[in-house]
Amino acid sequence: MKSTVETLSPTRVRLAIEVPFVELEPSLKKAYREIGSQVQVPGFRRGKVPTAVIDQRVGRGTVLNEAVQEAIPENILAAVREHDLKTLGRPEVEITEFNDGDSLNFTAEVDVRPEITIPDASTIEVTVDELQIDDSEIDEQVKNLRERFATLKTVERAAAEGDYVQIDLNATVDGEDVPGGQASNISHEVGSKQLLPGLDEAVVGLAAGDDTTFTTQLVGGDFAGRDAEVAVTVRTVKEKELPELNDEFAQMASEFDTIEELRGDLRARVTQGKQVEQIYAARDKALAQLVEAAEIPAPEGVVREEVESRKQAMIDQLERIGASMEEYLAAEDKTEEQIDAELTEAATEGVKVQLLLDTLADAEDVQVSDDEFGHEIVHRAQRAGMAPQQYYDQLVRSGAAAAVFGDVRRGKALAAVMERITIKDSAGNGITLDALRAANEAEHNHDH
DSSP: OEEEEEEEETTEEEEEEEEOHHHHHHHHHHHHHHHHTTOOOTTSOTTOOOHHHHHHHHOHHHHHHHHHHHHHHHHHHHHHHHTTOOEEEEEEEEEEEOOTTSOEEEEEEEEEOOOOOOOOGGGOEEEEOOOOOOHHHHHHHHHHHHHHTOEEEEOSSOOOTTOEEEEEEEEEETTEEEEEEEEEEEEEETTSOOSSTTHHHHHTTOOTTOEEEEEEEOOSSTTTTSEEEEEEEEEEEEEEEOOOSSHHHHHHHSSOSSHHHHHHHHHHHHHHHHHHHHHHHHHHHHHHHHHHHHTOOOOHHHHHHHHHHHHHHHHHHHHHTTOOHHHHHHHHTOOHHHHHHHHHHHHHHHHHHHHHHHHHHHHTTOOOOHHHHHHHHHHHHHHHTSOHHHHHHHHHHHTOHHHHHHHHHHHHHHHHHHHHSEEEETTSOBOOSHHHHHHHHHHHHHHO
């Protein structure tokens, strides 16, 4: 094989590759073997069909094509090694000349990692918003905690918003029962809008034993789009009782003895959460500064692939909730071009950050231990609700294990950068990574 490389841009090259016919022989033999094991010819055992018969049955062209498809990736790989290229993404291949018995000539355009000069991270200084915690935020946390420990008490009065009612429902269209439109003794929070439109308004003012009817539009089933008459009977009305805010509540709802200690703990948690957010804001600003200072060009092909995969993920997500791209665009009042532009901008920035961190990881010779890689797999498997081994096997099958490995390596390079930059808040106070370390430590302990 002979190959030459032509630089098209700082991020793209074109390889011109010539493979003599004799070098295609192994691929050709393999193609005959594979096709031969698939065709059935009377008089020959499967897999023992002579090549001349395969040429006659399937066509020599088909076999050559199969051989070429197998030979191309191998030869691209060899050329990439020979020219010591750091390729990214998938190559675009064009066969320029190939006749039976002659050498195969083709070109492969592929994105490559640009040469990047990394600025010194210790010269980077970023400013984030000052930390502010309002008492109302702690009150909100306490309120949520009280809600979790609320009890329901039956009351002899009409239902009001916020009460819980036990109800029977019966939906009919033109006097005919709606399939699946009957339910008895279901619990419903008045005002939560969790069940049928119009139900909350109908139930307010009804006491135990009262009934009424209301009209609602059906969204699914045989009568979709039609108005249904719904009869509702209230069985019981219950009121939500929140526990009193005292030391007893603190002892019941937490490991603390007094309400003061409980509030103190909630404040510490809110503070840590906000400190971690500050660090994340600093990280994003630092990366943007480094990317800009390093003047990183974005490889078009890689960005294109990333945009396609992000768009597909969006479509899949919309489909899961039963919506289409058209509906989403209408709801957001955007055109498809605007979405493409937004995705392209985000993907371009994302790809530049990856290149920056890969270059940093190489420069610092960042290594990933089996333990670190395993920890990431466990973490991702938990998020996906799968067993770690099953998740890992799926990664290997889809060829995505290397990408996860790359993510871990980039994460370590990023951590090294974060240790070197200077972070201050808008009041001029220095910020350390302690909160992030504590949060990671807590998460690590939770994983094990």
